[in-house]
Amino acid sequence: MIGLASLTTNGRLLVVPKLNRRRALFVLTKIDEILGWEKSTEHERDSRFVDLGRYLCEVRSGQYWRLDDLKSFDEFLEKKFPESRRKAYYLMAIHEHLPRIPKGDLRSMGWTKARELAKVVRRERQGFDCAPWVHKARELPREEFKREVEKHLTGKETEPWEILYFKAYKSQLPVIERALETAALMLGTDKSRGYCLEMICADFLAGASLQAKTEGTLFLALARLIDTLPIAQRLQLLEIMRNDLEPVQSEAASTEA
DSSP, X not given: OTTGGGOEETTEESSOOOOOHHHHHXXXXXXXXXXXXXXXXXXXXXXXXXXXXXXXHHHHHHTGGGGGTOSOHHHHHHHHOSSOSHHHHHHHHHHHHOTTSOHHHHHHHOHHHHHHHHHHHHHHGGGOOHHHHHHHHHHXXXXXXXXXXXXXXXXXXXXXXXXXXXXOOTTTHHHHHHHHHHHHHHHOTTSOHHHHHHHHHHHHHHHSOOOHHHHHHHHHHHHHHHHTSOHHHHHHHHHHHHHHHHHHHHHHHHHHO
């Protein structure tokens, strides 16, 4: 048993910490207070994400969830965040990875920008240059800042995007899912469902009678599809197109003559 108190896993103690009931009750009450704001104070609740992340980290390290007779921290999060535990983990990551940024700056930028900023800190570690990133978070709109972070992390430019919402009946879902799965098998399973949907729509447009307003859309979709093909297949497609266009070019030349 010698040295047991110093054994750790992933930087956390293996031994169960002594439960500070008074502090645990205070922290759990604060968490309930922040989560208990009515919808009319949604903005105020989001502005307190810095405190919420700090309290959640303390609950995990001190195992305060035992005060509620729960078996684990995951069970605690499932109880407090029934819709999604992901945001709780994001808030904790913000607290753990952004200690150098003043709390006022974090509150002013909002939790979604702070979440993106935590990704940069995880990559850069000690080399993280705080001031310019905080300035970008303040000045750029949320989606633009997110693209800036993704560009920094991947070295690639990203397209603007938006989430589509529409209703589908349960009887329609099997057809939709099967179409997306079939497209994924043809295009590659690494492709997003949005990309697969675009190719399905492009295939529909190709079979429909083309109007001038749809030709440009179809062209862009086909260009994106061709861009995913291996070089050998692109050359093969180019040869096919040349053979198909030769009669058209000859006819056009004779007409001009």
